Amino acid sequence: MLVHIPSPLRSYTGNKSEIQSDGSSVDDLLINLDKSYPGIRFRMIDEQGGIREHIKFYVNREQIKSINIALNGNEEIHIICALSGG
Amino acid sequence: MAKISVFVGTRKGLFVLSSDETREKWTFSGPQFLGHIIYHVAPDSRDKNRLVMAAKTGHLGPTVYHSSDRGANWVESTKPPAFAKAGEDGKVVDNGFWISPGHNSEPERWYAGTSPPGIFVSDDRGANWAPLEGFNDNPKYADWFAQGATPGGQMLHSININPSDKNHMYACVSVGGVFESTDQGNKWKPLNKGIQADFMPDPSVEYGHDPHCVVLHPAKHDRLYQQNHCGIYRIDRPSNEWIRIGKNMPKEIGDIGFPIVVHPRDPETAWVFPMDGTEVWPRTSPDGKPSVYTTNDAGESWKRFDKGLPAKNAFFTVKRQAMTNDNASKIGLYFGTSQGEVWASNDEGESWKCLVSYLPEIYCIRVMEYEE
Numbered sequence: 001m002l003v004h005i006p007s008p009l010r011s012y013t014g015n016k017s018e019i020q021s022d023g024s025s026v027d028d029l030l031i032n033l034d035k036s037y038p039g040i041r042f043r044m045i046d047e048q049g050g051i052r053e054h055i056k057f058y059v060n061r062e063q064i065k066s067i068n069i070a071l072n073g074n075e076e077i078h079i080i081c082a083l084s085g086g
Numbered sequence: 087m088a089k090i091s092v093f094v095g096t097r098k099g100l101f102v103l104s105s106d107e108t109r110e111k112w113t114f115s116g117p118q119f120l121g122h123i124i125y126h127v128a129p130d131s132r133d134k135n136r137l138v139m140a141a142k143t144g145h146l147g148p149t150v151y152h153s154s155d156r157g158a159n160w161v162e163s164t165k166p167p168a169f170a171k172a173g174e175d176g177k178v179v180d181n182g183f184w185i186s187p188g189h190n191s192e193p194e195r196w197y198a199g200t201s202p203p204g205i206f207v208s209d210d211r212g213a214n215w216a217p218l219e220g221f222n223d224n225p226k227y228a229d230w231f232a233q234g235a236t237p238g239g240q241m242l243h244s245i246n247i248n249p250s251d252k253n254h255m256y257a258c259v260s261v262g263g264v265f266e267s268t269d270q271g272n273k274w275k276p277l278n279k280g281i282q283a284d285f286m287p288d289p290s291v292e293y294g295h296d297p298h299c300v301v302l303h304p305a306k307h308d309r310l311y312q313q314n315h316c317g318i319y320r321i322d323r324p325s326n327e328w329i330r331i332g333k334n335m336p337k338e339i340g341d342i343g344f345p346i347v348v349h350p351r352d353p354e355t356a357w358v359f360p361m362d363g364t365e366v367w368p369r370t371s372p373d374g375k376p377s378v379y380t381t382n383d384a385g386e387s388w389k390r391f392d393k394g395l396p397a398k399n400a401f402f403t404v405k406r407q408a409m410t411n412d413n414a415s416k417i418g419l420y421f422g423t424s425q426g427e428v429w430a431s432n433d434e435g436e437s438w439k440c441l442v443s444y445l446p447e448i449y450c451i452r453v454m455e456y457e458e
Contacts, residue, residue, distance in 0.1 A: 006145075008143055008145050008146055009146070038164065039149065039162050039163075039164070039166075042147055042149070042166060042168070043146035043147045043149065044146070044147065045147075046147060046168075046178040046179075047168035047169050047170075047171060047176070047178060047179065048169075048171060048172065048173060048174060048176040048177075048178055049171075050174070050178065052145075052146070052147050054144065054145040054146075055145065055146075081145035081146070082145070
């Protein structure tokens with residue numbers, strides 16, 4: 001499936017803004033992403049499995065609140081860094 | 087020829103000032119990690135090429151980087167500090183706040199302090215970190231740190247390892263107090279007797295104090311100096327009671343501040359950077375007149391050093407990691423302000439000059455000295 005990577009995370013993906021990956025759930029997808037791009041998952045997901053405050057996930061343009069969402073492999077995933085700070 | 091690099095960690099990246107042993111001319115480089123919050127960068131006291139750095143960005147979770155070539159290249163930790171998995175109510179590291187090298191006999195060991203309060207250990211020079219269970223899962227944890235976060239978060243800092251005993255360590259929490267372990271972190275006890283906590287209903291509490299910066303003297307291992315929310319203190323072990331040496335500061339200046347720096351060879355000499363701790367705690371230079379104060383008699387008396395610093399209308403804030411020293415025969419001192427200026431003294435604080443302005447808010451300053 002297609003995963004859109006926001007600019008703050010592209011240091012992990014060799015500056016790629018779009019990558020292909022797979023997983024049976026969003027959690028599984030992020031584990032697979034971390035295998036390809038070590039360290040990327042912990043920047044988005046904390047040690048208790050929670051989505052970090054300023055990270056948002058969209059599956060087929062619908063925001064999800066938990067990474068325990070099943071995927072069938074045809075979805076498009078957007079990872080968003082919420083606008084904040086100064 | 088001896089070289090010196092001053093690493094400047096800011097809210098928007100890492101910068102470096104470099105000079106030779108004369109410390110007269112400085113070259114500026116950076117930014118590295120532009121946009122990253124650099125909470126602490128720590129040179130390795132055991133390996134003159136190595137550094138470890140705690141960082142995060144506004145959006146992303148915290149991480150740690152390490153360098154083996156004096157900061158030219160950095161590698162991200164494979165496993166950054168993270169609390170043990172405990173479900174939705176489990177603790178989550180917001181940021182790595184403090185980094186300390188371990189004992190000389192353990193050249194690969196490092197310690198990290200975090201917000202919320204936690205201690206993490208690396209035994210591979212900063213590549214992988216594990217929770218120090220004796221502290222993070224201590225049965226008294228909820229009691230010790232019940233006061234909750236200060237405006238910048240409740241952070242663990244000032245991890246000091248006794249050079250005479252690798253098992254003897256100190257760690258400090260704002261607001262929580264000073265804690266001591268004699269078994270390398272398995273068991274801990276508060277060490278706050280004599281420290282005031284005038285913001286508490288009971289000022290004589292055993293813990294809940296607000297240490298801002300605590301330094302174990304590198305040449306006298308039973309002596310520690312402390313800059314606290316409620317004054318400047320010294321303790322000489324095995325005594326368990328701190329002495330308020332800040333009471334000898336001028337009354338109009340007070341003894342509130344964030345950093346405290348000790349002379350690396352003279353246990354009687356230390357420097358502080360007082361700030362305004364009145365009313366709503368502006369945390370700026372008293373009366374807009376920044377100055378360093380020094381003692382040469384372990385706090386019995388204090389002397390004002392302000393030559394070269396602005397004489398008025400200057401409201402500096404210097405954070406706890408943002409003042410340090412080098413080890414030259416005539417000690418050099420350095421501090422960074424929240425307004426993004428780095429100031430240096432070549433004469434042990436007597437006079438000061440500004441090395442660079444207009445950096446982002448400065449969180450930490452640390453010195454690396456090496457031969458080339």
